Amino acid sequence: MILTAKKKYTEDDLVEMLKKSDQTLFSILYDNYSRALLGVIKKVIIDDEIAEDVLQDSFVKIWNNKAMYDSSKGRLYTWMLNIVRNTSIDYMRSKQNKFDEKIQRGENVVHEVNRTNNVEMNTDRIGIKTIVDSLKEDQRKLIDLAYFEGYTQEEIAERLEIPLGTVKTRVRAALIVLRKLIKE
Template identity: 55%
Template structure:
């Protein structure tokens, strides 16, 4: 006997509650594209969206007993799970670190390329001050102050010891302090 081409909402809920894999496959086929779109919209990251979508359907499968027909439609319930899961991923520290590292990797400078620090305060002449620092020091300042990386993250990204990052950062800040003092004179 062929399976129906569509199911009612109650048939879907009953099928999921009885752990019917055919119903689950149907649900996935019908709703995965829409839910994927929601995940991509929240994360703005297609690479992570597939993994998050898998987590969403796993939560739907495991938590179907928590669905209450009186509180809303099945799709609305699934949409809320999807949105909340994507937001949780977006807020997670590992996701933020992955995004920072991705942005930093895109900005890693080739040896002979000049370092470009993205300035919002260029009118203060800060970019001229940074020119007095070494390339490594400018890179540290860029990562810490403009990319928002912690010293631990910088150490991981640049693959150097944390103590080295701290020493170089302290030296760079002291040099900037001297540069600012000399300008004020």
């Protein structure tokens, strides 16, 4: 009985099913993580179109390497985050984008200046304190380096010339702020 039951599916059916479940899995991954991952990319790459291209490349890499993910080494999000960061950084570093990169950096500076001067109008959120604004400048810098640019805490300590212990405390303090904002 079981054997005959099995035979109800042709190989094509099975392939089709496999494909479908794959697509479902992809869909779940995409729906859960695409926005956050795009947010990570957008911290390095301002242009919307390029950022989405990088997101697409990242998802293709995530998909093709999903067998390599080892849950004993870290969270799935962390693993995807790494792929996304590396893909963004690769893009920024690729030679043909040297020039664009300069422009992007310039834009980043403008963005930075805008934010510190509070002249940027964000129509969606006027009157609402944004997460970024709730972080102290030093906390935000640390979180951004660690999170969006993938610096280790040791590298951050060296780069900003502050003790490693301070880096750890500030990263944690920043995350406590971020967490409170979710609860609100």
